[in-house]
Amino acid sequence: MIAIYFILKSLGLTDSLLALIIVYSASSGLGYLVAKGFFDTIPKSLDEAARIDGATQWDVFWRIIIPLSKPIIVYTVLLAFLAPCVDFVFANIIMTSRDTNKFRVAIGxxxxxxxxxxxxxxxxxxxxxxxVSIPISVLFIFMQKFYVEGVTGGSVKG
Incomplete structure (x- = not known):
């Protein structure tokens, strides 16, 4: 956080909403790494079995991989939505002025x-x-069924 602050300060971006947008957009790489780790756990035998049964690569992706990946998709959506909403410390460091027009919800x-x-x-x-908690709760309640559905979905036995 300190390194990011000094980089933004050297670019003259402290105390601007653009700095927060850049940092939150750049942090999406973490979601990619977590998702890649999850996708690596899906057995190749599912792909091979579907290909033997005559499924195209597109069918394998949409009918097997995506349904099994619902937990990580839900996790990524929830994290991407919640992180900027509740990030008080970083937003407080970057937004140094007390201009109320630039306050984030947590700071306000x-x-x-x-x-x-x-x-x-x-x-x-x-x-x-x-x-503030209402949209977060609604999103979680809506996404929870997909999370549970993905975790309990069938896979290869044995």
């Missing part, structure tokens, strides 16, 4: 808990926290 909610503001804004803070 945290600033409501300041010593001199907590009595005035605590009810707004709790309402904001509930509002």
């Amino acid at each position: 909610l945290y600033n409501m808990l300041g010593r001199n503001l907590v009595n005035n804004y605590f009810s707004l803070f709790t309402a904001g926290a509930v509002i």
